[in-house]
Amino acid sequence: MTDRHRAAISDTDRADARAIWDFHQMGHQLRPCSAAITLGSLDLGVATGTANLYHSGMFPVVVFTGDTSSATQERFPRGEATHYREHAISLGVPDEAILLEPKATNTGQNIGFSREVLENAGIAVTTLLLISMPYMQRRAYATCRKLWPEVEPVCTSQPLSFDEYVTTHDDEKQLIDMLMGDMERVMEYPKRGFAIEQHVPERVRDAFDRLRTRGYDSWLLPT
Incomplete structure (x- = not known):
């Protein structure tokens, strides 16, 4: 800066x-969920946090979702989801625990397209861990409750204050x-x-x- x-x-x-x-910040109590969706963004720390949560046993499978945007094209030229996946694998998340959704360009598509990916993979979801940048938690929650009301979303991100x-x-x-x-x-x-x-x-x-x-x-x- x-x-x-x-x-x-x-x-x-x-x-x-x-x-x-x-x-x-939604302040949700972190607990194991049926699956996770990690929302693509310009912050690779979200993928780092996802890897930590996987190793803590918080979910068996994660969908990395996101194409590129004007904010991320230079940083993640092959797509947010692809770069997140590669970073998570480098941190020890097995490839078989990862599903890819590379087309979403907004939060609604992140949720809707990821739901389709999970359903097509035959994964039954009742509780869903939504992993995002800290300041996207509330919007991710509100979007999920609108588009996928059957599941119970638990929102989380890296535990950082604004100053941090x-x-x-x-x-x-x-x-x-x-x-x-x-x-x-x-x-x-x-x-x-x-x-x-x-x-x-x-x-x-x-x-x-x-x-x-x-x-x-x-x-x-x-x-």
Whole structure:
């Protein structure tokens, strides 16, 4: 992270970003599940966390899901799911425990296409471990509950605070923009039929509004 990026972000901005970050955490009790779905992203740490969870006995099979996007094409040119799979194998996850879903380009497709992959493999799913970046937990949960209401989702990610996660990211401004993008989708996607409705505390809405006013808007939905 450059001094320019750091200097442009006030302590108030960071406090608001932490409020949104904390809201994105579902706080689910981690427990073994029938299967896991790991949502592709620009963070290879999600695949590292998946490998750790597999070795802890949290699931017998995982679907790595995701094509590329404008944010990940340079980092993962062969697709998010493919790079995640290769990284997990390098960390000792056996190939036979991995299913690949390489076409999804949004969270709804991550869930829907992965469901098809699991069903086609004959895997009965009653509980589902959803593994994502920390700030995607709530949106992943809401999407899964809408599209696959028969299963019980357990959301998890690497156990990092906002301040810890910032140290793994090159651009703090971009990270807060991404937090904002997920926050807006949590609020707006239920209206579009993409996710279930969730209560958003007023303090979180206020933090979102302040950050939007301050220009943290590059990942917000098109108007």
